[in-house]
Amino acid sequence: MKILILHPGGLGDIILSLPAVALVRKRHPSASITMAGNIDHLAPVGRPYIDRVVALATLPLHRLHSAGDLPEEDVQFWKSYDRIISWTGWGNSTFVHQLKRLHPHACIASWHPGAGEQRHVAQIFIDSLGPEFQGASGLQPVILKVDRVADADAARWLIGQGWRSTERLIALHPGAGSEVKRWPLSRFVDLALRLNATAGNAKLLIIEGPAEAGISAAVLQALPYGAAIAVPSVSLRLLAGLIARCEIFVGNDSGIAHLAAALNIPSVVLFGPTLPQH
Numbered sequence: 654m655k656i657l658i659l660h661p662g663g664l665g666d667i668i669l670s671l672p673a674v675a676l677v678r679k680r681h682p683s684a685s686i687t688m689a690g691n692i693d694h695l696a697p698v699g700r701p702y703i704d705r706v707v708a709l710a711t712l713p714l715h716r717l718h719s720a721g722d723l724p725e726e727d728v729q730f731w732k733s734y735d736r737i738i739s740w741t742g743w744g745n746s747t748f749v750h751q752l753k754r755l756h757p758h759a760c761i762a763s764w765h766p767g768a769g770e771q772r773h774v775a776q777i778f779i780d781s782l783g784p785e786f787q788g789a790s791g792l793q794p795v796i797l798k799v800d801r802v803a804d805a806d807a808a809r810w811l812i813g814q815g816w817r818s819t820e821r822l823i824a825l826h827p828g829a830g831s832e833v834k835r836w837p838l839s840r841f842v843d844l845a846l847r848l849n850a851t852a853g854n855a856k857l858l859i860i861e862g863p864a865e866a867g868i869s870a871a872v873l874q875a876l877p878y879g880a881a882i883a884v885p886s887v888s889l890r891l892l893a894g895l896i897a898r899c900e901i902f903v904g905n906d907s908g909i910a911h912l913a914a915a916l917n918i919p920s921v922v923l924f925g926p927t928l929p930q931h
Contacts, residue, residue, distance in 0.1 A: 654684040657734040661709060661741040662764075663830070664694045664889060664908030666774075668915050670740070670764070671795045673778035674702045676786055677738070687734075696890040697797055697912060709741075717742065717751040731755045738782065740764050797915040799897040807894030814882045821855040823848060824896055824913065826904030827872060828865035834906045836923045838868065842875045844903065849880045857881035858895060860909060 656677065660667055667690060678686065678701060687705040688695060695706040713727045731737070737756050742748035743763040752759050762781035766774060775792055799807075808818075816822075825848075827841040845857055859869040859881050869883035884895060893912060896902060902913035902920040910922045 654681055654736070655734045656681065656684050656686045656736045656738070658686065658688045658703070659709060659712070659714070659737070659739040659741050660688055660690040662690070662694075664697075665911040666764070666908075667694055667698060668795055668797075668908070668911040669774045670778045671698070671702050671915075672775045672792055673782055673786075675793065675795075676779060676782065678702065680785070681736075684735075693889050694908070696888065697799075697893040697915075699797075699800075714741075717748045718745055720747055720751075723751065723755075728755060736760075738762075740778075740781070795915045796917060797893070797912070799894050799916065803890055803894040804897065806891055807898060810887075810891060811882070811895065811898070815879065816856055816882060819854065821852070822858055822895075822899040823852060823855050824858045824860060824899040824902045824904070824918075825872070826860040826862075826902070826907065826909050828860075828862050828868050829905035829907040830862070830864065834925045834927070836905055836925075838871055842872055845872050845876055845881065849876055855900075858884050858899065860884045860892070860896075860904070862886055862907070862909065 658674065660670060686703045687707060688703045689707045689709045689712055692706060692708045713730060716723055716727055732755055737752065737759040739752065739759060739761045743761050749761050752761060760783050764778050764781055766777060773792060779786060825841060825845060827838055829835045848857060857880060859872045861869045861884065863886040873881050873883055893916060896913050896918060897916050899918055902918045904910045904922060906922060906924045906927055910920065913920045
């Protein structure tokens with residue numbers, strides 16, 4: 654059995670969907686599950702959740718948004734899967750019609766919390782799977798593991814930045830996708846100074862995402878030389894390897910915080926304007 658999951662979300666959204674994916678895996682243990690999304694966001698995710706990742710942009714999705722007959726090659730592509738779960742396209746009636754013509758039982762659903770929504774986002778993903786999973790409550794912790802290659806790559810990267818294998822690692826992520834989700838940078842600077850003074854033989858990793866250029870430099874300049882390592886916008890596969898080597902993670906509500914928690918790293922995450930239920 655071949656299952657295709659279409660997921661347009663960011664790293665945190667993908668991790669929040671994994672309890673739903675785990676239920677699909679439990680129901681169809683021998684199935685081959687492919688997830689299509691942002692390749693970098695999918696890089697830290699693997700078995701037992703999914704078997705294969707592909708870039709969402711490489712799929713013939715655009716023609717599902719147009720009326721009329723689809724090219725035969727598109728028809729064959731979509732029909733090559735036994736089941737399709739699409740977390741994109743729900744609001745487009747043409748998309749829904751076209752995909753349902755090919756897969757009458759395709760699951761096409763929204764996972765964004767609506768006004769007044771009280772369910773956890775992970776539960777929304779589960780409930781979106783349809784009648785087959787009606788009443789399922791599978792909010793089990795997501796556990797991601799770093800493979801040996803990614804771990805070795807992380808070690809090489811750290812050594813190249815002056816890290817010694819005898820030094821402990823503590824990760825700080827002062828950024829977030831939205832400004833309103835960010836704890837004041839000055840507070841992270843204060844925290845970094847306190848950790849540097851009290852954490853003993855520890856090196857701080859100051860992480861920044863692609864939309865946060867320069868945020869790590871603002872923390873580093875307040876610290877003694879060599880006390881911390883700036884982690885610029887590296888691939889998420891490498892970042893997962895780096896975080897997996899840390900004793901603790903401190904950060905804002907972000908996909909990177911979800912990644913740290915999924916890697917089973919003790920984490921302190923500061924949430925701003927987000928409903929606790931979600």
